[in-house]
Structures are given as C-alpha cells and as structure tokens.
Amino acid sequence: MRLEGQSLTIGYPAHVVGHGIDVAFETGEVLALLGPNGGGKTTLLKTLLGLIDAKAGTVRIDGKPLGDYSIQERARIVAYVPQVHVGTFAFTVETVVLMGRTAHGNMLSRPSDHDREVTARALARFGIAHLSQRPYTQISGGERQLVLLARALAQEPQFIVLDEPTASLDFGNQGKVMAEIRALAVSGLGVLFTTHDPNHALRAADRAFLLRDGTRIAEGPVGQVLNKAQLETLYRAPVDTVIDAAGNVAFLPGQAVIPAG
Amino acid sequence: MRKNSPLSRSSLPGLTVAAIILIVGLLLAFTVGRYPISLTDLMQVLLAKLTGHQPHVPQAVESVIWQVRGPRVLAAVMVGAALAVAGTAFQGLFRNPLVSPDILGASSGAALGAVIGIFFSFGIFAIQGLAFIGGLIAVAAVYMIGSMVRSRDPILVLVLTGVVVGALLGAGVGLVKYLADPYNQLPAMTFWLLGSLSAASTADLLPLFGPVALGTAILIALRWRMNVMSLPEEEARALGVATGPLRIIIVAAATLVTSASVATAGIIGWVGLVVPHLARALVGPDFARLVPTAAILGGGYLLLIDTLARTVAQVEIPLGILTAVIGTPFFIWLLTGVQRNWS
Numbered sequence: 001m002r003l004e005g006q007s008l009t010i011g012y013p014a015h016v017v018g019h020g021i022d023v024a025f026e027t028g029e030v031l032a033l034l035g036p037n038g039g040g041k042t043t044l045l046k047t048l049l050g051l052i053d054a055k056a057g058t059v060r061i062d063g064k065p066l067g068d069y070s071i072q073e074r075a076r077i078v079a080y081v082p083q084v085h086v087g088t089f090a091f092t093v094e095t096v097v098l099m100g101r102t103a104h105g106n107m108l109s110r111p112s113d114h115d116r117e118v119t120a121r122a123l124a125r126f127g128i129a130h131l132s133q134r135p136y137t138q139i140s141g142g143e144r145q146l147v148l149l150a151r152a153l154a155q156e157p158q159f160i161v162l163d164e165p166t167a168s169l170d171f172g173n174q175g176k177v178m179a180e181i182r183a184l185a186v187s188g189l190g191v192l193f194t195t196h197d198p199n200h201a202l203r204a205a206d207r208a209f210l211l212r213d214g215t216r217i218a219e220g221p222v223g224q225v226l227n228k229a230q231l232e233t234l235y236r237a238p239v240d241t242v243i244d245a246a247g248n249v250a251f252l253p254g255q256a257v258i259p260a261g
Numbered sequence: 262m263r264k265n266s267p268l269s270r271s272s273l274p275g276l277t278v279a280a281i282i283l284i285v286g287l288l289l290a291f292t293v294g295r296y297p298i299s300l301t302d303l304m305q306v307l308l309a310k311l312t313g314h315q316p317h318v319p320q321a322v323e324s325v326i327w328q329v330r331g332p333r334v335l336a337a338v339m340v341g342a343a344l345a346v347a348g349t350a351f352q353g354l355f356r357n358p359l360v361s362p363d364i365l366g367a368s369s370g371a372a373l374g375a376v377i378g379i380f381f382s383f384g385i386f387a388i389q390g391l392a393f394i395g396g397l398i399a400v401a402a403v404y405m406i407g408s409m410v411r412s413r414d415p416i417l418v419l420v421l422t423g424v425v426v427g428a429l430l431g432a433g434v435g436l437v438k439y440l441a442d443p444y445n446q447l448p449a450m451t452f453w454l455l456g457s458l459s460a461a462s463t464a465d466l467l468p469l470f471g472p473v474a475l476g477t478a479i480l481i482a483l484r485w486r487m488n489v490m491s492l493p494e495e496e497a498r499a500l501g502v503a504t505g506p507l508r509i510i511i512v513a514a515a516t517l518v519t520s521a522s523v524a525t526a527g528i529i530g531w532v533g534l535v536v537p538h539l540a541r542a543l544v545g546p547d548f549a550r551l552v553p554t555a556a557i558l559g560g561g562y563l564l565l566i567d568t569l570a571r572t573v574a575q576v577e578i579p580l581g582i583l584t585a586v587i588g589t590p591f592f593i594w595l596l597t598g599v600q601r602n603w604s
Contacts, residue, residue, distance in 0.1 A: 082499075099492070
C-alpha cells in the first residue's frame with residue numbers, strides 16, 4: 001500500500017504553513033521527516049493523517065482520496081502515535097492499548113475477547129505486559145511511549161505515523177524506540193516519523209524528507225540525503241560529520257568548542 | 262504499599278461501597294425525621310407491601326412512608342443520580358475534572374425557564390416544561406456560538422461560551438426576581454433556586470424518571486466511546502471516532518438528565534462535581550464502571566444530604582446551600598492538589 005500527498009498546501013484556517021509538497025511512503029519502509037522548528041513537520045503529519053484538511057492538493061491511500069474513507073476506515077489503515085502526554089484520567093495501560101481497537105468495533109460495542117488478545121500481544125511485543133494493570137499516569141515517559149506504540153499496533157494498521165517519538169526519552173529508550181520502529185517496517189508496516197535528530201533517521205529510516213519553511217529541500221535514501229551540506233542548508237547551522245573505522249556515520253550539531261585530543 | 266494496586270481497580274468493592282451508602286441513605290431517609298419510624302416498622306410495612314398483607318402498624322406510619330417520604334426519597338435518589346451521571350459525562354468529555362453540569366448553561370437555562378413559569382403563576386407541569394426547554398435552548402445556544410468561533414481549542418471555547426451565556430441567563434433570572442411579587446412569588450422562586458425536594462410528590466416522579474433513565478441509558482450504551490472521547494480530540498479521531506456527532510449525542514443526553522433534575526428540584530450545585538470524583542476513586546476512570554457507580558453513589562449522596570436538610574434544624578435548609586458547604590472546600594482541595602492523579 002502507498003500513502004501519499006500530492007502538491008499539498010498545508011496550514012490552518014488563518015495561515016498557510018507550506019505549499020507544493022509531494023510526499024509518499026509505502027508499506028515496509030520507514031520515512032523520516034526532518035526540519036527546523038516551525039518548518040511544518042507536524043502540520044504535514046496531521047494533514048497526511050486527515051486530522052487537518054489540506055488547503056489544496058490531495059492525500060491518497062492506494063490512489064483513493066482520504067476523504068473517501070470514513071474516519072473509522074482510516075483508523076484501520078493509519079495509526080497515529082502522538083507526542084507522549086500524561087493523560088487526564090488514570091486509565092490502566094491495558095485500557096489505553098485497548099482503545100486502539102476502537103475502530104474495529106461499532107458505536108456501542110465494548111472490547112471483545114479478540115480485542116483483548118490483540119492487546120496482550122501488542123503489550124508483549126514491546127515488553128510491557130507486566131505494566132498492563134498499572135495506571136498510565138504513573139509509569140515513566142519511556143514506558144508511555146511504548147504504550148502508545150502498542151496502542152498503534154493494536155489498531156492493526158498498514159501505516160504508523162509518529163510525532164517525535166524520541167523527544168522526551170532518555171538515551172537508552174531512544175535507541176529502543178528506534179529499534180522498534182525498524183522492526184515495525186520489517187514486519188510489513190509503513191512508518192513515518194518526525195525527529196530533530198538526523199542520527200535517528202540514519203538509525204531507523206530508509207529515506208529522509210527534509211522540510212524547511214513548508215518546502216521540500218531534499219528527499220531520498222538516508223545515505224544520500226543526510227550529509228553535512230544538506231543538513232547545514234536545512235538548519236542554517238554548522239554540522240560536523242563523524243565517521244568511525246567501520247564506516248558508520250554520525251552527525252554532531254554546532255562546531256567543536258572543546259579542542260579534540 | 263503502592264496506591265492504585267490492581268486489586269483496588271476491580272469494580273466490585275467500589276460498587277459495594279456505593280451500594281452500602283445508598284442503602285444506609287435509604288434507611289435513614291425513611292426512619293429519621295419529625296415523625297420517627299423504627300426500623301422494625303419500616304421493614305414490616307415494606308414486607309406487607311410485598312406480600313399483600315395488612316401491616317400491624319399505625320395508619321400514620323404507613324402514610325408517612327408511602328405518601329410523605331416515599332416520593333421525596335425516590336426523587337432525591339433520581340436527582341442525585343442524574344446530576345452525578347451528567348457530571349461524569351461532562352468531566353470526561355471536556356477532559357477536565359473540574360467541570361460540572363452547570364458548565365454548558367443547562368442549569369441556568371432551566372432556572373430561567375422555571376422562574377418565568379413561577380412569575381406567570383403557571384402550574385407545576387408547565388414550570389417543569391419551561392425549565393426543560395430553557396435548559397435545552399441554553400445548551401443549543403452555547404453549542405452554536407461555540408462552533409461559530411473558529412479555534413484550535415473548541416473545548417475551551419465551549420466552556421467559556423457556557424460561562425458567558427450562563428451569566429446572561431443569571432441576569433435574566435435576576436430581572437424576573439426583581440419584577441416578581443415580593444410576598445408570594447419571590448420566596449417561592451428563591452427557595453426553588455436554592456434547591457429543594459420538599460415539594461416532590463408522586464406526580465413528579467414519572468416526568469423525572471423518564472428523561473433520567475433515557476439519558477443515563479444512552480451514556481451507558483456509549484461507555485467505551487466515552488473512554489476514547491476523554492483523549493485529546495485529534496487522538497480520538499485518529500482512533501476512528503467521529504468526535505463531532507458523538508459529542509452532540511453525549512451533551513444532549515447529559516443535558517436531558519440535568520434539565521429533568523433541575524425542573525424537579527431546582528438548582529443543586531456541586532453534586533455533579535463531587536460525586537464523579539468519589540466514584541472515580543472507588544472504581545477508576547473506565548466509564549463502563551464509572552457511570553453506574555456514579556449514579557448509585559450520587560443517589561445515596563443526595564439522599565443523605567436531603568435527610569440532613571430536613572432534620573438538622575427547625576426549618577428546612579435549602580439543598581443547594583448544604584451541597585455548596587460540602588462542595589466548595591472539596592473544590593479548593595482539588596485545586597490545591599492539581600498535581601495528584603485524577604484517579
């Protein structure tokens with residue numbers, strides 16, 4: 001399957017954030033969306049999800065406009081992982097993940113035994129089955145991110161769209177979430193995520209999409225698109241490249257302030 | 262020991278506590294008062310009614326139970342349940358544990374309708390009807406104004422519109438009171454606006470029961486979707502819920518139960534704020550358990566307060582005053598503890 005936006009003009013009723021944007025990704029691949037703050041990453045994400053309407057252009061799933069799908073049909077194809085939040089009410093972790101099953105029921109239905117099985121599998125896959133009866137409000141940020149990932153997986157979608165999945169995580173959990181994103185693509189899902197860290201794109205993504213001031217600067221395989229020159233153009237800031245003996249590449253923001261050696 | 266262990270999340274102990282409070286409330290309400298009735302007499306009368314025999318108690322005891330206290334007790338249970346269920350729905354819908362049924366102008370709209378009815382010396386049914394229409398019109402107005410304002414935070418706009426419209430309706434109530442006959446109508450209006458069940462009769466029960474049962478049944482049927490609706494708007498939609506239509510249904514159902522209770526008992530504030538919190542503490546936030554628990558607990562809570570209102574002093578104390586005396590410190594306690602979980 002293919003999720004694409006064609007010549008999109010994105011924004012809110014009062015102002016346009018970006019225009020002329022073409023973006024597409026398919027099941028089985030990971031696309032990373034990079035760009036400076038205010039560049040339109042989140043707006044583009046929500047437009048692709050159908051949470052805000054495109055001001056011009058069309059979002060399509062397998063060639064069919066998003067508007068032709070009901071809100072429930074959409075949720076069975078595309079899942080959304082928002083930035084980690086605390087939540088107002090102390091639902092158990094299991095209940096939060098069960099909410100991912102909502103689109104598979106009707107207006108009046110309660111989660112079925114099958115829904116509970118799917119939920120249990122999703123919890124187990126991310127190694128958080130032991131948290132299932134804990135209140136969502138009382139677990140750590142890293143655990144919450146995994147719970148929201150499990151909820152997206154419980155939706156049994158074709159695509160998962162994540163808004164800064166590593167933003168509030170410690171170093172270890174960042175690596176864990178990157179690995180899980182990679183694993184989702186290996187199991188056949190299409191994944192789109194935004195990030196502030198090009199290294200996360202290198203780690204988990206097949207392709208990168210560079211967005212600045214609502215316009216595409218570059219797009220392509222991470223190995224080609226993510227380099228010093230492109231990143232300096234993207235962020236209008238200096239970037240250092242580090243390469244180890246095995247050929248692994250990483251980027252450091254800014255200039256060296258402590259002399260090497 | 263950790264708070265909120267899995268055991269305390271099970272619904273059975275919480276429901277039992279709510280049921281015990283309701284039963285204690287029922288026993289007290291029937292036995293305590295200017296004409297005390299012993300527990301034995303009460304049981305005899307109830308058993309006799311069930312078996313169809315003639316109870317061996319004075320005629321006065323029977324008439325106090327069936328004619329005087331019975332309707333009032335049932336009305337208190339239903340009004341309390343209605344306000345608690347409406348409060349539970351509004352708190353979930355607005356993702357804010359500090360809102361209550363008054364938030365959308367339902368109560369003030371119903372109040373204006375009722376004082377207009379009293380002003381024109383209408384009968385009780387016309388007054389109830391006007392209160393009901395006033396409540397629905399107020400909510401419809403709040404909702405339409407709220408959706409005309411384009412905003413990225415429609416919930417906040419709706420709440421603020423509710424406050425503004427409520428203030429206007431309050432001015433209307435003030436005007437009607439100012440114009441009212443100070444010897445006959447004004448005391449009636451004032452007493453009714455402060456909340457009272459002293460006039461509740463058998464004839465009030467059916468017009469109260471119908472809307473309350475219907476609204477509560479709708480909310481219970483939507484229990485799972487209401488869980489999802491308590492997530493941020495965009496998340497709920499991404500999970501496949503058409504939030505717009507569903508919000509209208511939930512608001513309409515909650516307004517229906519609120520208006521019916523205001524039409525019967527006047528303005529009784531704070532119940533819709535306090536009881537949902539107590540219910541959440543008992544069974545957790547899942548609406549499937551929360552709505553029934555809040556209904557039972559709300560019934561028991563208002564019954565206990567109403568019993569207090571008619572027994573604690575020589576004259577009856579308006580219910581709204583007692584609920585405010587309990588509700589205000591509770592609200593302040595909630596505000597100061599915002600960091601704690603809304604569990």
